[in-house]
Amino acid sequence: MSLLRLRRASLSYPAGGGSVEVLRDVDLTIRRGEFVTVLGRSGAGKTSLLNLAAGFVAPSSGAVEVDGRPVTGPGADRAVVFQDDALLPWLDASENVAFPLRLKGAGRAERLERAAALLRLVGLEGHERKNLWELSGGQRQRLGIARAIAAEPEFLLMDEPLGALDAMTRDRMQELLLKVWRASGAGALLITHSVEEALFLGTRVVVMEPRPGRIGLDEGLDFSARFLEGVPARALKAEPAFIAARERLIAAIHAEEAA
Amino acid sequence: MTVSATNLPERAASRFPSGGRPALPAAFLRRLPVFAALFTLTAVFGLWWIASARGWAPPVFLPSPDRVWKAAQIAADTGYASATLGQHAAASLGRVMAALLVTLLIAVPAGFVLALSPVGRGLLDPLIEFIRPLPPLAYLPLVIIWFGIGEGSKILVISVAMFAPIAISTAFGVGSASESQVRAARSFGASRFQTLRHVLLPAALPSIISGVRIALGAGWTTLVASELVAASRGLGYMIQSAAQFLVTDMVIVGILAISLFAFGFEILFRLIERFWLPWSRRR
Numbered sequence: 001m002s003l004l005r006l007r008r009a010s011l012s013y014p015a016g017g018g019s020v021e022v023l024r025d026v027d028l029t030i031r032r033g034e035f036v037t038v039l040g041r042s043g044a045g046k047t048s049l050l051n052l053a054a055g056f057v058a059p060s061s062g063a064v065e066v067d068g069r070p071v072t073g074p075g076a077d078r079a080v081v082f083q084d085d086a087l088l089p090w091l092d093a094s095e096n097v098a099f100p101l102r103l104k105g106a107g108r109a110e111r112l113e114r115a116a117a118l119l120r121l122v123g124l125e126g127h128e129r130k131n132l133w134e135l136s137g138g139q140r141q142r143l144g145i146a147r148a149i150a151a152e153p154e155f156l157l158m159d160e161p162l163g164a165l166d167a168m169t170r171d172r173m174q175e176l177l178l179k180v181w182r183a184s185g186a187g188a189l190l191i192t193h194s195v196e197e198a199l200f201l202g203t204r205v206v207v208m209e210p211r212p213g214r215i216g217l218d219e220g221l222d223f224s225a226r227f228l229e230g231v232p233a234r235a236l237k238a239e240p241a242f243i244a245a246r247e248r249l250i251a252a253i254h255a256e257e258a259a
Numbered sequence: 260m261t262v263s264a265t266n267l268p269e270r271a272a273s274r275f276p277s278g279g280r281p282a283l284p285a286a287f288l289r290r291l292p293v294f295a296a297l298f299t300l301t302a303v304f305g306l307w308w309i310a311s312a313r314g315w316a317p318p319v320f321l322p323s324p325d326r327v328w329k330a331a332q333i334a335a336d337t338g339y340a341s342a343t344l345g346q347h348a349a350a351s352l353g354r355v356m357a358a359l360l361v362t363l364l365i366a367v368p369a370g371f372v373l374a375l376s377p378v379g380r381g382l383l384d385p386l387i388e389f390i391r392p393l394p395p396l397a398y399l400p401l402v403i404i405w406f407g408i409g410e411g412s413k414i415l416v417i418s419v420a421m422f423a424p425i426a427i428s429t430a431f432g433v434g435s436a437s438e439s440q441v442r443a444a445r446s447f448g449a450s451r452f453q454t455l456r457h458v459l460l461p462a463a464l465p466s467i468i469s470g471v472r473i474a475l476g477a478g479w480t481t482l483v484a485s486e487l488v489a490a491s492r493g494l495g496y497m498i499q500s501a502a503q504f505l506v507t508d509m510v511i512v513g514i515l516a517i518s519l520f521a522f523g524f525e526i527l528f529r530l531i532e533r534f535w536l537p538w539s540r541r542r
């Protein structure tokens with residue numbers, strides 16, 4: 001069982017001669033098959049946390065490890081999905097999805113075959129040869145997710161992947177994301193500003209407190225497991241337990257402001 | 260593309276219920292710029308033709324289109340200034356192409372260095388800013404003193420003129436790849452080289468192509484300057500030879516040949532952009 005782990009990880013950026021501490025002593029473990037959602041106010045350090053986990057930046061102290069080995073940079077075991085889809089407009093839908101395979105040296109036939117399967121997984125069958133500008137925002141975001149899955153990562157790191165979508169599309173994409181995640185078996189880290197989204201998707205939710213960024217609340221959830229067992233999303237989100245959890249998290253996010 | 264009298268009132272009535280200008284067919288409107296361009300060309304040619312036919316200017320200053328056409332035929336068949344028009348054109352085209360190739364090999368990597376390495380930028384910036392504003396005629400004598408009057412010097416002079424536009428456009432193009440595109444690729448296991456090859460280079464291509472367009476413009480300009488010195492072939496040399504004997508029709512043949520090449524390249528690049536880089540205009 002793979003583990004992605006931040007151990008007392010701190011991160012500072014240089015700022016005007018000195019430096020500003022963005023994260024302090026963050027401890028966080030993500031297991032394969034786990035879905036950790038991250039909430040927190042703007043500027044709390046959520047993206048910085050993901051950048052550490054992805055290996056885009058190195059901690060100024062502490063450690064980032066996969067299965068006990070230190071992370072020295074980005075790698076195919078930790079695929080990232082961004083809010084702006086970060087797709088490559090010179091490639092068609094299939095080749096975008098198959099981009100990680102191209103990096104591994106897969107031939108065209110293999111790429112197209114894998115891409116077809118992944119496009120089916122995210123409900124985009126029939127769009128194989130489409131150019132990116134012929135797709136909607138939601139379709140492009142699905143491509144971004146399918147592409148990350150194509151890398152066959154141990155961990156899927158997502159920074160507000162559904163943030164730019166309208167509410168209806170977003171609800172459908174949440175359900176799709178859960179199914180895709182479950183099928184891949186990967187561990188997931190998802191940053192969001194939507195408390196409902198964090199509750200619905202996560203097997204665990206953490207709330208980050210700002211200045212410097214730390215993990216405040218960290219609790220387990222079972223809504224996504226029950227959704228995957230067949231309970232309708234609408235029913236789950238209307239449950240008293242869901243609503244109570246939502247109010248508790250909103251209070252936690254704004255705790256410092258109130259104090 | 261005719262606006263027929265029969266359908267005009269009907270269209271006008273449907274689109275402008277209370278008077279107003281009659282609507283023109285959309286296909287006509289879309290091609291309006293093309294018609295405008297054709298109009299300008301026809302007007303210039305017509306003016307030239309009338310001016311020479313009426314004798315507004317003596318033929319030595321303004322030969323008639325007819326005489327220029329005859330001169331072109333003579334140049335093409337029997338040759339002028341010790342070579343045929345085709346040979347002159349081939350020599351010039353060869354120099355410009357050789358210079359473009361050499362420049363691409365140096366300027367594109369230089370553009371990547373400019374975009375990706377702060378130290379590299381520091382090293383290259385002063386050089387580029389030094390070369391960029393210099394007129395080719397200013398450094399041509401120096402190049403000849405250093406490297407002689409051979410083919411290499413001519414290609415070098417053209418390359419120097421082409422370097423800055425291509426290097427700067429490449430750097431700009433590399434910068435047009437978003438940070439998230441680069442980071443996503445890295446997170447799928449792309450090595451630094453693969454990121455360069457599969458993300459930064461394709462992202463930079465449209466910009467490199469526009470750099471090449473600008474560079475070719477500078478290249479043709481410089482070509483004539485470089486061929487003024489000890490060349491025995493080339494369109495610039497042909498123009499220069501003809502000018503010395505006031506063979507104005509031949510001068511015009513040379514100018515038209517160069518503009519024809521420039522026009523051909525412009526068409527070529529538009530086709531490349533349209534069919535090879537359709538995404539570059541769709542973002």
Ligand SMILES: Nc1ncnc2c1ncn2[C@@H]1O[C@H](COP(=O)(O)OP(=O)(O)OP(=O)(O)O)[C@@H](O)[C@H]1O
Nearest residue numbers: 013014015022040041042043044045046047048049
């Ligand atoms: N490259 C950087 N250099 C300096 N400071 C940075 C840098 N990136 C982020 N910061 C600072 O770190 C803090 C946390 O930023 P971060 O992007 O992690 O927040 P976030 O929780 O993702 O916010 P949001 O919800 O708005 O995306 C902010 O105060 C920000 O100004």
Ligand SMILES: [Mg+2]
Nearest residue numbers: 046047048159
């Ligand atoms: Mg962020």
